[in-house]
Amino acid sequence: MTLNRLTGAQTIVAHDPHDEQHHGAVTKPIYQNSLFTFDSYDRFLEALQDEIGTSVYSRGTNPTVTELEHRLAKLEGGEQARCFASGMASISAAILSVVRAGDHIVCINEAYGPAVQFMGNYLTKFDIETTFVDGKDLGAVEAAMRENTRLIYLESPTSLFFSILDIPAIVGIAKRANARTIIDNTWATPCYQRPLEMGVDLVVHSLTKYVSGHSDAIGGTVIGRSELMKPLIKGEFMLLGGIMTPANANLIMRGLRTLPLRMEKYHRQGLEVAAWLEKHPLVAKMNHPGLPSHPQHELATKQMSGSGSLFSFETDIPLETMRRWAERLRYFRIGVSWGGYESLVTVHPVPTNRPGSARTLVRLYIGLESTDELIQDLVQAFEGIEA
Numbered sequence: 581m582t583l584n585r586l587t588g589a590q591t592i593v594a595h596d597p598h599d600e601q602h603h604g605a606v607t608k609p610i611y612q613n614s615l616f617t618f619d620s621y622d623r624f625l626e627a628l629q630d631e632i633g634t635s636v637y638s639r640g641t642n643p644t645v646t647e648l649e650h651r652l653a654k655l656e657g658g659e660q661a662r663c664f665a666s667g668m669a670s671i672s673a674a675i676l677s678v679v680r681a682g683d684h685i686v687c688i689n690e691a692y693g694p695a696v697q698f699m700g701n702y703l704t705k706f707d708i709e710t711t712f713v714d715g716k717d718l719g720a721v722e723a724a725m726r727e728n729t730r731l732i733y734l735e736s737p738t739s740l741f742f743s744i745l746d747i748p749a750i751v752g753i754a755k756r757a758n759a760r761t762i763i764d765n766t767w768a769t770p771c772y773q774r775p776l777e778m779g780v781d782l783v784v785h786s787l788t789k790y791v792s793g794h795s796d797a798i799g800g801t802v803i804g805r806s807e808l809m810k811p812l813i814k815g816e817f818m819l820l821g822g823i824m825t826p827a828n829a830n831l832i833m834r835g836l837r838t839l840p841l842r843m844e845k846y847h848r849q850g851l852e853v854a855a856w857l858e859k860h861p862l863v864a865k866m867n868h869p870g871l872p873s874h875p876q877h878e879l880a881t882k883q884m885s886g887s888g889s890l891f892s893f894e895t896d897i898p899l900e901t902m903r904r905w906a907e908r909l910r911y912f913r914i915g916v917s918w919g920g921y922e923s924l925v926t927v928h929p930v931p932t933n934r935p936g937s938a939r940t941l942v943r944l945y946i947g948l949e950s951t952d953e954l955i956q957d958l959v960q961a962f963e964g965i966e967a
């Protein structure tokens with residue numbers, strides 16, 4: 581019998597062999613300790629020789645965090661993973677591991693805001709310059725490359741307008757220029773998109789979102805080949821120290837156990853609500869790569885085997901009216917982030933440099949509530965503003 585990808589993923593996250601060392605406990609105890617001690621000085625010195633592979637101090641290797649890292653690496657198809665205190669800690673560590681003073685970065689212009697600030701502003705103090713390009717335009721990516729370009733930073737789909745990048749084509753551009761690639765794979769998760777198989781060097785995630793899945797933990801991870809992960813672990817992981825705590829690793833591991841299962845539901849529910857919204861007369865444009873009307877739907881289905889449930893729509897209704905609309909919603913709560921059980925909404929102006937800039941952008945996150953009730957909620961909010 582061959583297992584399909586989702587079943588395989590569910591087995592990776594759900595199965596633990598019997599563990600006699602922990603009395604057969606089905607979930608492992610949390611190693612809630614900062615340091616590890618040794619019964620002889622020789623064993624202590626031996627452990628210090630390999631602080632990365634041995635438990636010496638929890639800023640290095642803690643078994644509870646290591647367990648999560650093993651599962652994430654396996655799920656993403658990478659050789660090694662390391663977990664960080666947040667998605668941003670993992671993004672900044674991954675970028676810093678690749679670039680040095682005087683280098684140049686090419687970054688897509690729809691990347692997550694704080695990642696854009698990190699590259700566009702913060703890194704300038706190390707004489708690292710970033711060019712932001714429309715990642716959908718391969719010619720623009722190619723044209724932005726310079727002799728000192730060391731990194732192309734990607735996010736696909738993007739998390740406000742849900743654009744899709746041609747990942748293998750951009751990897752090709754990077755490889756020809758001897759540059760590395762990093763991708764933020766938070767939206768699709770390893771259940772639906774496997775960028776390492778497309779040649780990307782490092783994958784980063786905000787584990788705060790779907791992987792933890794319960795809106796009760798913040799975390800991040802970097803996953804890749806050992807050749808790239810080893811220097812990152814010695815450098816940015818150990819020295820900058822933005823590591824994940826064992827308590828958070830335990831919470832995120834609990835979320836990971838049901839990730840493939842939840843992703844199937846998020847995929848279905850997100851598409852159902854988006855397809856309903858697409859027919860609504862007050863919706864001018866949907867931004868969901870899983871809908872056949874999305875201009876890059878074909879590329880999306882080639883690169884991803886399913887969808888996340890975060891998407892946006894554009895409307896000609898003014899911003900302030902849509903803010904009142906959001907307040908009328910009963911099940912969608914107003915707030916940032918996504919990936920938990922609860923549905924969320926935010927309302928933004930469409931930026932002036934984009935088509936449809938007079939419009940209002942509404943980002944919806946579809947949680948685990950029943951879609952019938954979520955759609956009824958949207959109906960009553962629209963009726964309220966129409967009245």
Ligand SMILES: Cc1ncc(COP(=O)(O)O)c(C=O)c1O
Nearest residue numbers: 666667668692739766786788799
């Ligand atoms: C796509 C994406 N990447 C990265 C991050 C950063 O993650 P964290 O908030 O865990 O630092 C976020 C957070 O909203 C995000 O939406």
